[in-house]
Amino acid sequence: MENKKGAAGMQVIYLVGLVFMFCLSLTVADYDEMALESVAAEKNDGNNDMQTYIVWVQKPTSQKFSAESHEDLESWYQSFLPETDANSNQLTKQRMIYAYHNVATGFAARLTPEEVKTMETIEGFVSARPEKILPLQTTHSPDFLGLHQGFGLWEATNYGEGVIIGLLDTGITPDHPSFSDEGMPPPPAKWKGKCEFNGTLCNNKLIGARNFMGVGKGQPSPGPPFDLDGHGTHTSSTAAGRFVEGASVFGQANGTAAGMAPKAHLAVYKVCTGFGCAEADIMAALDVAVDDGVDVLSLSLGGPSIPFYKDVIAIGAFAAIQKGIFFSCAGGNSGPFNRSLSNEAPWILTVGASTTDRILKSEAQIGDDKNNHFDGKSFSQPQDFDSKVTLPLVYAGSVGNQPSAFCKEGTLENVEGKIVLCETGGGVTNIAKGEEVKRAGGAAMILMNQETDGFSTLAESHALPTTHVSYAAGLQIKSYISSTSSPTATILFNGTVIGDALAPRVAFFSSRGPNKESPGILKPDIIGPGVDILAAWPVSVDNATQSKATFNIISGTSMACPHLSGIAALVKSSHPDWSPAAIKSAIMTTADVLNLAGLPIVDQDQNPANVFAMGAGHVNPSKANDPGLIYDTQAEDYIPYLCGLNYTDKEIQIITQQKVNCSQVGVISEAQLNYPSFSIKIGSNESQSQYYTRTVRNVGPASSTYNLDLLVPHKMGMSVNPGVLTFTEVNQEITFHVEFIAQDGAGKDGVAFGQGYLKWVSDKHNVTSPIAVVFD
Ligand SMILES: *[C@@H]1O[C@H](CO)[C@@H](O)[C@H](O)[C@H]1NC(C)=O
Ligand SMILES: *[C@@H]1O[C@H](CO)[C@@H](O)[C@H](O)[C@H]1NC(C)=O
Ligand SMILES: *[C@@H]1O[C@H](CO)[C@@H](O)[C@H](O)[C@H]1NC(C)=O
Ligand SMILES: *[C@@H]1O[C@H](CO)[C@@H](O)[C@H](O)[C@H]1NC(C)=O
Numbered sequence: 001m002e003n004k005k006g007a008a009g010m011q012v013i014y015l016v017g018l019v020f021m022f023c024l025s026l027t028v029a030d031y032d033e034m035a036l037e038s039v040a041a042e043k044n045d046g047n048n049d050m051q052t053y054i055v056w057v058q059k060p061t062s063q064k065f066s067a068e069s070h071e072d073l074e075s076w077y078q079s080f081l082p083e084t085d086a087n088s089n090q091l092t093k094q095r096m097i098y099a100y101h102n103v104a105t106g107f108a109a110r111l112t113p114e115e116v117k118t119m120e121t122i123e124g125f126v127s128a129r130p131e132k133i134l135p136l137q138t139t140h141s142p143d144f145l146g147l148h149q150g151f152g153l154w155e156a157t158n159y160g161e162g163v164i165i166g167l168l169d170t171g172i173t174p175d176h177p178s179f180s181d182e183g184m185p186p187p188p189a190k191w192k193g194k195c196e197f198n199g200t201l202c203n204n205k206l207i208g209a210r211n212f213m214g215v216g217k218g219q220p221s222p223g224p225p226f227d228l229d230g231h232g233t234h235t236s237s238t239a240a241g242r243f244v245e246g247a248s249v250f251g252q253a254n255g256t257a258a259g260m261a262p263k264a265h266l267a268v269y270k271v272c273t274g275f276g277c278a279e280a281d282i283m284a285a286l287d288v289a290v291d292d293g294v295d296v297l298s299l300s301l302g303g304p305s306i307p308f309y310k311d312v313i314a315i316g317a318f319a320a321i322q323k324g325i326f327f328s329c330a331g332g333n334s335g336p337f338n339r340s341l342s343n344e345a346p347w348i349l350t351v352g353a354s355t356t357d358r359i360l361k362s363e364a365q366i367g368d369d370k371n372n373h374f375d376g377k378s379f380s381q382p383q384d385f386d387s388k389v390t391l392p393l394v395y396a397g398s399v400g401n402q403p404s405a406f407c408k409e410g411t412l413e414n415v416e417g418k419i420v421l422c423e424t425g426g427g428v429t430n431i432a433k434g435e436e437v438k439r440a441g442g443a444a445m446i447l448m449n450q451e452t453d454g455f456s457t458l459a460e461s462h463a464l465p466t467t468h469v470s471y472a473a474g475l476q477i478k479s480y481i482s483s484t485s486s487p488t489a490t491i492l493f494n495g496t497v498i499g500d501a502l503a504p505r506v507a508f509f510s511s512r513g514p515n516k517e518s519p520g521i522l523k524p525d526i527i528g529p530g531v532d533i534l535a536a537w538p539v540s541v542d543n544a545t546q547s548k549a550t551f552n553i554i555s556g557t558s559m560a561c562p563h564l565s566g567i568a569a570l571v572k573s574s575h576p577d578w579s580p581a582a583i584k585s586a587i588m589t590t591a592d593v594l595n596l597a598g599l600p601i602v603d604q605d606q607n608p609a610n611v612f613a614m615g616a617g618h619v620n621p622s623k624a625n626d627p628g629l630i631y632d633t634q635a636e637d638y639i640p641y642l643c644g645l646n647y648t649d650k651e652i653q654i655i656t657q658q659k660v661n662c663s664q665v666g667v668i669s670e671a672q673l674n675y676p677s678f679s680i681k682i683g684s685n686e687s688q689s690q691y692y693t694r695t696v697r698n699v700g701p702a703s704s705t706y707n708l709d710l711l712v713p714h715k716m717g718m719s720v721n722p723g724v725l726t727f728t729e730v731n732q733e734i735t736f737h738v739e740f741i742a743q744d745g746a747g748k749d750g751v752a753f754g755q756g757y758l759k760w761v762s763d764k765h766n767v768t769s770p771i772a773v774v775f776d
């Protein structure tokens with residue numbers, strides 16, 4: 001701890017990245033190959049009405065299917081498919097893409113809408129819908145998170161040894177040094193997974209690798225799961241990459257790269273290209289992964305809010321947690337807009353993205369005045385750019401025949417040798433803006449945020465010298481441009497700077513709550529590093545690296561998710577008997593809500609981030625390993641909760657794969673789930689109290705006393721009973737009651753929501769649950 005920034009000048013690098021469209025570094029050939037792959041899948045069956053449907057069915061009570069007898073189940077699934085003439089058995093077989101055995105009762109098949117209509121009349125049919133393609137949500141991080149070689153949490157958890165992390169992503173680059181198995185023990189005996197790479201590409205680090213792209217769509221074998229994109233290599237190394245010294249890109253962020261759990265095993269399931277991930281493939285990979293024996297599943301992908309019984313990730317995750325598998329997902333890159341989350345189910349850990357204290361710094365200097373400069377970020381730090389010379393500066397919104405402030409392709413004219421000010425957004429990626437400026441002969445670009453993105457900027461690899469500045473800085477630069485007849489500017493490149501006291505900050509793109517599908521569960525759960533994250537990459541981005549140790553810096557909740565997956569693996573390694581909900585509780589109740597300066601964590605506007613932006617706060621791995629108390633939940637506890645969402649018995653059965661009768665199991669309100677946070681809705685004119693209970697288990701010292709510390713939300717009253725928790729044994733459970741009551745005028749003063757916390761405080765532990773109140 002004394003050497004926060006790393007011993008011997010060694011800076012450990014954060015691993016994490018942003019949605020695909022923000023990443024460069026794919027060669028054109030890669031894209032062509034992927035495009036061909038999906039075209040082949042579409043053209044295959046020559047019937048234009050045919051689509052891949054996911055079909056949910058319900059097992060007849062009369063018929064028993066043994067777990068071993070996959071044939072039984074498959075031939076029963078086949079019986080739902082259209083009957084054709086006797087000779088077409090082969091064709092019927094081809095209709096079936098996947099028969100699911102573990103995470104779902106159902107299958108994926110090529111069908112026409114008419115055939116689905118016919119199928120609806122067959123006994124046991126529950127529902128069917130065409131599959132969708134879900135998007136991916138695209139390294140200074142172990143050190144920033146307090147992980148250090150040789151002592152502390154890494155030492156205590158033995159770097160995650162013995163734990164298997166499974167990732168569903170774009171595949172992996174198996175021979176990257178981040179996945180070397182030097183000193184790694186063989187996988188645990190329970191491991192049943194497969195490696196589809198030739199020869200020795202799998203090893204004791206990368207123990208499993210499967211490709212689910214286009215399986216069953218009439219294509220030849222999809223081949224081994226090489227990562228043609230980069231996303232999967234990046235997320236895998238973030239979760240469990242080995243130590244690789246001298247990792248850098250464009251000479252920046254130089255240091256030792258490492259994942260969160262450097263000794264955990266990896267199993268990779270390829271279900272995505274850079275264009276997205278097909279639901280039938282996701283489900284198939286989960287079906288296999290839960291059976292293979294993974295301990296943690298990490299999914300940096302997901303679509304918009306959707307009922308859980310229609311959400312393949314939520315459904316697969318439910319089966320996973322029943323088997324004790326921790327399930328961590330990206331919360332989405334649709335922020336900063338409210339109600340923009342993906343992956344909202346309470347049995348999933350939903351992860352938002354924040355910055356680290358490492359900045360790839362550059363400054364926009366305006367005019368000749370060396371004191372007139374604005375902070376910005378830049379990935380590449382060109383040596384050959386002469387910062388001493390100022391260049392003419394123009395605003396893209398006022399040049400050319402069709403001025404485009406967004407620097408849309410083909411719009412810029414008369415910018416030769418000039419610095420061009422472009423605005424983010426407008427449906428044009430930041431990288432594409434830089435390409436347009438370069439095409440038009442511009443010398444450099446100043447990229448300014450749109451208003452919603454505030455102060456939250458990114459270091460991306462642009463086609464020409466660039467600095468990305470805040471909206472506020474952009475406004476000042478614009479007003480400078482209009483104040484003078486010959487505006488000039490230059491860009492100063494300051495290299496890698498460690499020590500942003502306002503880190504961690506919530507990234508503008510990180511999706512926000514409230515939870516749309518289940519407003520009574522606070523989401524996201526947690527934030528973790530997801531901005532400008534350096535991690536392994538299949539190719540050299542800067543063409544400077546001769547070795548295979550190639551890295552890239554990208555941003556996204558895709559990068560935050562595997563950080564949390566790796567941290568969950570560390571906690572699991574030291575507490576193998578903890579349930580997924582217990583590990584999640586430990587991560588949430590110990591999170592930090594203050595930044596490095598000891599002030600409240602801020603959002604993109606530099607205002608204190610609210611609970612809908614950061615959930616419980618920023619992950620603190622060392623504290624997560626020793627939480628004191630646990631809010632646990634078993635799989636069956638979610639059934640009354642699902643009944644409370646007013647799902648029908650049939651809909652719930654899609655998720656649980658077991659008979660459910662809500663009038664027998666009872667119904668609870670969402671906020672009554674034993675969740676480590678509270679999300680309360682107060683209706684207009686509501687004067688009744690709302691009562692909830694929570695049960696905590698003592699995982700700290702046997703004899704512990706916890707006192708209550710409450711921060712009561714705006715215009716609310718709260719009482720908690722008992723107000724002191726006295727434990728005398730390890731694993732002892734105590735239930736407490738919480739009452740919420742709206743005060744006069746609640747929700748009528750223009751304040752739409754309030755927040756607070758309920759904290760249990762002992763001399764050794766703070767166990768904190770955030771509280772959100774929405775006034776309806
Ligand atoms: C894998 O090995 C087989 C048999 O040796 C060979 O036919 C195939 O081309 C190899 N594939 C790759 C990707 O190297
Ligand atoms: C990275 O740091 C190491 C040790 O500090 C140094 O030897 C190496 O040259 C640096 N690499 C780059 C690209 O700056
Ligand atoms: C989100 O909701 C809060 C509370 O209603 C509101 O103050 C804020 O402006 C909203 N943010 C956005 C980006 O719409
Ligand atoms: C950035 O670099 C310029 C010149 O290289 C220097 O004048 C300026 O002080 C630096 N800024 C910071 C914050 O280091």
Ligand SMILES: *[C@@H]1O[C@H](CO)[C@@H](O)[C@H](O)[C@H]1NC(C)=O
Pocket residue numbers: 541542543
């Ligand atoms: C790296 O090399 C490729 C292929 O030669 C080229 O297209 C790309 O622009 C180069 N990248 C950089 C950063 O120089």
Ligand SMILES: *[C@@H]1O[C@H](CO)[C@@H](O)[C@H](O)[C@H]1NC(C)=O
Pocket residue numbers: 644645646
């Ligand atoms: C479920 O239905 C009940 C009764 O109509 C209603 O009070 C409750 O708000 C509904 N719950 C949700 C989550 O929609």
Ligand SMILES: *[C@@H]1O[C@H](CO)[C@@H](O)[C@H](O)[C@H]1NC(C)=O
Pocket residue numbers: 661662663664
């Ligand atoms: C569910 O349970 C209720 C109450 O026990 C019973 O009346 C009803 O028939 C059951 N429904 C089904 C579908 O079994």
Ligand SMILES: *[C@@H]1O[C@H](CO)[C@@H](O)[C@H](O)[C@H]1NC(C)=O
Pocket residue numbers: 684685
């Ligand atoms: C709430 O109270 C106000 C004033 O007492 C009344 O006008 C309004 O109709 C009430 N709203 C509801 C939903 O009951």
Ligand SMILES: *[C@@H]1O[C@H](CO)[C@@H](O)[C@H](O)[C@H]1NC(C)=O
Pocket residue numbers: 763764765766
């Ligand atoms: C609990 O939080 C308080 C501040 O709220 C802090 O002073 C104290 O050190 C924390 N205790 C532990 C054990 O982390």
